[in-house]
Amino acid sequence: MSPVISARGVHKHYGKKMALDNINVQIDAGKVVGLIGPNGAGKTSLLKGILGLAPVAGELTVLGMNPQRERVKLLEQVSFIADTATLPRWIKVRELIAYTEVVHPRFSRAQCMVFLANTDIQLNDKVQQLSKGMVTQLHLALIMAIDSKLLVLDEPTLGLDILYRKQFYERLLNDYYDAQKTIVITTHQVEEIEAILTDLIFINQGKLVLNSSMDEIANTYVELHVDAHYKEHALAHNPIHVRNLLGGFGMLYEGAHHQRDSLAALGRLATPSLSDLFVAKVKPQMFVQGGV
Structure with missing residues (x-):
């Protein structure tokens, strides 16, 4: 089986700054990978390359596709949660769910409702009525209800209290993850994801410092x-x-x-x-x- 993500000699410059320096990584299906590094280490540059949001040099394939040339096709199989959830403030929750159901063929309304069941979010609430934490909860529910082969989580629980963060990672494993899915997580709260990882990548100053399975x-x-x-x-x-x-x-x-x-x-x-x-x-x- 081909790797979900394959990077060979991937590098990226911003002027004189080397954001990524000869990155070699292979991530297979069914892995839960922690991508950890300090601010400015190169994590965001690598994620942008994987998602086709910015070009990188070297060889990079995601689900067998070139992220730059085949981005539209790739995003049918990839879900992404950024560190800041941005949703239209004027829209109601039920309208947002209905819209997502129409535009994304792999979205499950039933699964979305399961994720929302343990929150205080009501279907008639407008996004502008929700707290920052509730907006994050809604965003997570929408994204995780999409049956994607690759889920990329960039500081997914930022702004959430510790109870919901714990519930989120439990649901991630129990209700979302299976052997056909791959999850890449970046977070500064390393201790919270330690128990769910299969593999770990440390990156610093654009270089791989560690790339290993948890075993x-x-x-x-x-x-x-x-x-x-x-x-x-x-x-x-x-x-x-x-x-x-x-x-x-x-x-x-x-x-x-x-x-x-x-x-x-x-x-x-x-x-x-x-x-x-x-x-x-x-x-x-x-x-x-x-x-x-």
């Missing part, structure tokens, strides 16, 4: 929780990241399979959180050389 990450990286008395012994094993803990340190190691026994003798081993792994890979010198 590979669990096998490659380990964090040692060590008492302050064993700090120097733990540092001798060359951690890529060190953070302060109450009464000790958390030290993250890469490719430390052969060291696990000796590390375990110094303290407790754990799988690192995505947020700690992100800091370690994006700013690897920040703590190790910063004087812990």
Whole structure:
């Protein structure tokens, strides 16, 4: 089966700034991929290239199509939620649902109603009567009711409270996702998507910093929780990241399979959180050389 997204040597310049620098990525069907990076890392440039919103250099195909040349055909199979939901303020919710049903052949009114059932949104409400969070909820319900092969979520829960964010990701897996769909999520709330990801991509300054399955990450990286008395012994094993803990340190190691026994003798081993792994890979010198 062909990959859903295939990028080889993809690069993008804005004047002298290199937004994307030789990106090589393959994403297969049935994956839930977290695309994580700091502001200005190149995430938006990559997403725009994937969606055909802006040209990129190199080889890029999405669902076997060229996003620039075949954008109209591509968007029949792709749904996209941006970080800011923009809907006509004058329209009623029922009218918006009816309009979407007419213009998009893969839209399911029944599925949309399922997503709206756990909100306070009423069918006779006008968009202008809704809060910012409710507009986001409505936008999510409309997009997720479209049976797309690729769903791209760019900060999808921005502006939502923590309860709805949790419900959204649960519904994403239970009511939307299946083995034929692929989901790409960008967010700054990494801890909220950690449990649903199959794969993880870190990007920084236009470069790929990490591109791995979650299983590979669990096998490659380990964090040692060590008492302050064993700090120097733990540092001798060359951690890529060190953070302060109450009464000790958390030290993250890469490719430390052969060291696990000796590390375990110094303290407790754990799988690192995505947020700690992100800091370690994006700013690897920040703590190790910063004087812990």
